[in-house]
Amino acid sequence: MAKMHYRELWCDSPRYWGGLALLGFIILLGMAATYYMEHNGHYVTGMSNQVVWGVPHVFALFLIVAASGALNVASIGSVFGGPMYKPLGRFSGLLAIGLLAGGLAVLVLDLGRPDRLIVAMTSYNFKSIFAWNVILYSGFFGIVAFYIWAMMDRRYGQPYYKPLGFAAFFWRLALTTGTGSIFGFLVAREAYDAAIMAPMFIIMSFSFGLAFFIITLMSAYWWAGRTIGDLRLAKLKNLLGVFVGAVLYFSAVYHLANLYVAQHDGVEMFILAGGNAYSSMFWLGHVVVGGVIPLFLLYSPAFAASRMAIASASVLVLLGGFFQMYVIVIGGQAFPMNIFPGKEVIASSFYDGVIASYSPTMAEIMLGISGIAIAMLLVAVAARMLHVLPENLEDPENPECA
Amino acid sequence: MSQKNDQPNMKRREFLGKTIAAASVATIAPGVMLTVARAGSDEGASGATRWGMLINTAKCANGCSACVDACDKENGIDLLTKPEGQSDEMWNAQRPQWIRKVTLRDKQTGVVSNLPMMCQHCEKPPCVDVCPTTASFKRADGIVMVDRHLCIGCRYCMMACPYKARSFIHSDIAEQVVQAPRGKGCVESCNLCANRIDGGAATTACQDACAAQGHHAILFGDIKDPNSAISKALKTFESKQIRADLELNTGVRYTNV
Numbered sequence: 001m002a003k004m005h006y007r008e009l010w011c012d013s014p015r016y017w018g019g020l021a022l023l024g025f026i027i028l029l030g031m032a033a034t035y036y037m038e039h040n041g042h043y044v045t046g047m048s049n050q051v052v053w054g055v056p057h058v059f060a061l062f063l064i065v066a067a068s069g070a071l072n073v074a075s076i077g078s079v080f081g082g083p084m085y086k087p088l089g090r091f092s093g094l095l096a097i098g099l100l101a102g103g104l105a106v107l108v109l110d111l112g113r114p115d116r117l118i119v120a121m122t123s124y125n126f127k128s129i130f131a132w133n134v135i136l137y138s139g140f141f142g143i144v145a146f147y148i149w150a151m152m153d154r155r156y157g158q159p160y161y162k163p164l165g166f167a168a169f170f171w172r173l174a175l176t177t178g179t180g181s182i183f184g185f186l187v188a189r190e191a192y193d194a195a196i197m198a199p200m201f202i203i204m205s206f207s208f209g210l211a212f213f214i215i216t217l218m219s220a221y222w223w224a225g226r227t228i229g230d231l232r233l234a235k236l237k238n239l240l241g242v243f244v245g246a247v248l249y250f251s252a253v254y255h256l257a258n259l260y261v262a263q264h265d266g267v268e269m270f271i272l273a274g275g276n277a278y279s280s281m282f283w284l285g286h287v288v289v290g291g292v293i294p295l296f297l298l299y300s301p302a303f304a305a306s307r308m309a310i311a312s313a314s315v316l317v318l319l320g321g322f323f324q325m326y327v328i329v330i331g332g333q334a335f336p337m338n339i340f341p342g343k344e345v346i347a348s349s350f351y352d353g354v355i356a357s358y359s360p361t362m363a364e365i366m367l368g369i370s371g372i373a374i375a376m377l378l379v380a381v382a383a384r385m386l387h388v389l390p391e392n393l394e395d396p397e398n399p400e401c402a
Numbered sequence: 403m404s405q406k407n408d409q410p411n412m413k414r415r416e417f418l419g420k421t422i423a424a425a426s427v428a429t430i431a432p433g434v435m436l437t438v439a440r441a442g443s444d445e446g447a448s449g450a451t452r453w454g455m456l457i458n459t460a461k462c463a464n465g466c467s468a469c470v471d472a473c474d475k476e477n478g479i480d481l482l483t484k485p486e487g488q489s490d491e492m493w494n495a496q497r498p499q500w501i502r503k504v505t506l507r508d509k510q511t512g513v514v515s516n517l518p519m520m521c522q523h524c525e526k527p528p529c530v531d532v533c534p535t536t537a538s539f540k541r542a543d544g545i546v547m548v549d550r551h552l553c554i555g556c557r558y559c560m561m562a563c564p565y566k567a568r569s570f571i572h573s574d575i576a577e578q579v580v581q582a583p584r585g586k587g588c589v590e591s592c593n594l595c596a597n598r599i600d601g602g603a604a605t606t607a608c609q610d611a612c613a614a615q616g617h618h619a620i621l622f623g624d625i626k627d628p629n630s631a632i633s634k635a636l637k638t639f640e641s642k643q644i645r646a647d648l649e650l651n652t653g654v655r656y657t658n659v
Contacts, residue, residue: 041586043485043572048495052557052570112555112570112587120554123535130534130558187528187648188564339519339565339644340506346514347505349470350566351495 004087006152006387009380011224016384019223023377030370033363034109042112045364050356051333055326056110059368062208062325063103063375064137064179065201066318068172069209071096071144073236074151075172078165084235084396088217090388093148093168095216095379096209097141102375104137106368129181136175143168152387176202183328190267191332196257200250204321207243211317214240216379218311220389229395230305237310241298244317248291251324267335270355271327278331281323290320330358452544453594454523454625454653455606456632456641461619462516462612464505469518469620472611473501476595478579485573498569500592501608506659515659518608518620521546521567521592522644523653529559529568538589544653547593555587564645567591594622594653625653 037045047054074093077086108114124131147164150157180201186192214236221228255272258264271278294313303309334356345353383389474480477500484493501520507513527546529538537552538559548559548568560568568591571584578584581597595606605613609620623632641655 038587040485041573042570043488043492043496048492048572049497049499049560049566049569050495052560112557112589113553113585116552116554119535119537119552120556123537123552125530125533125536127531128534128558130532130556134534182558185532186562188562333561337564337566340504341645341647342509343506344509345504346507348502348519349494350499350502350504350519352502352504352519352566356495 005391006090006389007391008385008387009220009224009383009389015223016380020377020380023373023380026373027370027377029366030109030373033366033370034114036363037367038109038114045361046359047364048356048358050351051330051358053329053333054110054358055330055360055364056106056367058322058326058329059371060103060107060110061179061182061329062322063099063106063371065176065205065325066208066212066321067096067099067103067205068140068176068179069205069207070099070213071168071172072206072209073213074147075165075169078151078161079169084232087390087393088213088232090148090151090386091217091220091383092213093144093151094382094386094388095213095375096172097144097148098375098378098382099209099212100137100140101378102371102373105374106371109367110364129178129185133175133178133182136171136178140171140175143171148386148388172205173202176205183332189332189335189337190258190264191271191328191335194254194257196250196254200247200254203243203246203250204324207240207247207317208321210236210240210243211314211321214314215311215318216376218307220383221393224389226389226392228393231395232393233307233310237298237313240310240314240317241295244291244294244298247321247324248287251286263338263341266338267332270335271331276355278327278334281331282327285323286320286327288320289316290324294320334358447541447543447545447600449542450626451542451624452626452653453599454544454623454632454655455594455609456621456635456639457517457654457656458619458621458639458658459515459517459656460658461617462503462518463615463617463619464514464516466516466615466617467503468611468615468617469608470499470501470503472607473520473592476579476598476607477582478577478584481577481579482573483576496570496572498571498590500567500569500590517656517659519565519567519644520608520654521563521594522565522650523592523594525651525653527650528562528564528648532558532562534558541596545594545596545599546591547596548588548590550583550585550588550590553588555589557589559589563591564648564650 045054071092073085074089076082077089108117120134143164146160147168150160150164177198180198183192184195184197218228255268259268270276271282273279294316297303297309297313297316336353336355339352479498479500482497501518503516504519505514505516523544523546525544527538527540530540530546534556535552535554537549537554538546539549540546555570557570560570568589570589571586574586575584584590595603598606604623606620606622609622612618612620621632621635623630625633625636627633636655639657641657642659643652643655
């Protein structure tokens, strides 16, 4: 059995530095947007006391969910003993850290008082899912960093490889449960308040994380002029197909269950058949772009050997995932809370009983996009400095014991 | 600068080290200052009391906004101005509203009722449960409020509140009143005029204003004291909690709704 060689991501200078400069520029724009929002206050955003979490939260949650999912490839290698996935473990861990850092940066910079971050770290309310998440997120960085070390240091790290693999796997499940429960435990709003939010977020993380992984892996190897074997890509592709199907399934169960509850009819009709931006995003964005088309690209025999189809499917899964998150976060808030059951609100100065309007501003969108750039920059720099990517990923002669 | 070998550049490391140190100081300093500012500010409220309110919607007059105006004045909300260039609609959606007037019609019977809506001062407040930093808290006497030294502006409490009672401060504050300090980027809500009550007053600003108009729709008092007017009224009249299904045991109750 040939020994796997890992080497820094090396490509000619203009290509590497050009890529970094582009990412750096996007981050700079994000920083400018943050300064603009924090200096003026959130009044310059589309957010209000009606829709309190806007597009930055959509980006942040999307990245955080994807982060835990990106670690799956490593978990399959170490926890479930998949030999084809094992060489990808280091990069999977690195991507997970990068995505989480990008997501958290956006989340923190959208706070009303980001300068009080230290308060969030020192004053805990252990009943709050948010406070739990602060611990889960920091712990994730630590555990995954150790996990990568155990994978990289064959001499001293080896004994810890398995236990850390298990720890990271369970931690990531807890982390996404925590993220899903941010919504799942909100009794006030009809779109949320459902225990299925937590497992649904886990399956979303599987799908978004793997899509991110496939795209970044393919780009990195294209960047560095290295090769990936067809069999390995086919494995990743088939797995992505299963996850995309599972996301659609969970989404269907979530909405069907809600439809069954008479009290939740209103919000379901609003999202599913409201004839508004959210219903379009749900059907076109989440279901068609993020589900049906990728499934077709991944499983149609016509595209069986097409790498373009795999890359496109992954990009579409991410796009659809973003829309799905948008509908959950913003759509769920836009629908009015049923404060007075059985009553119709005739007049209110605070938009009671009315669908709230929200249109994101450029600054919010820039902050969100810079979160993706932060993640990609971290991954690009770390992959250049550390031995995370195998020198080649050609298919092994005997795939069962690669 | 071109460096052909792959030896680490020590100057760069030194620079990185200093940058990290500076960033750490910038992150920690505001927290330290806060701790200093908070020192010696602890004064307890008594658990023998539970402040509450009873609102008789039959007496709440259509078109009257005396309680809202009084609250705005008491808490300096009237001092806030619309940021330049902001639309009226957006300003209305973004400006703080601690108390608001709502007019309702029963879907079945068509009966119309008016009522003031504000923080319901729940016994089990969802906003307190979700707040990551304990900024959202309930005093021993039942008043639910926000510690604006601890609020990081995450707005999770606003997501959790079933009554839409909380407001986030979206823009700079030019003027404010001493008894209701306010800061851009923090969340706030009705605190049952805690400043007045702690100073020995027996009524809230909204109650006084309602009474001055001759409506007497708002009754404030200690619901744990069997001899208080509010306790007697609660025993006499059938009252309701809004969203009683959530079992939050609100401190604010309504009759004739």
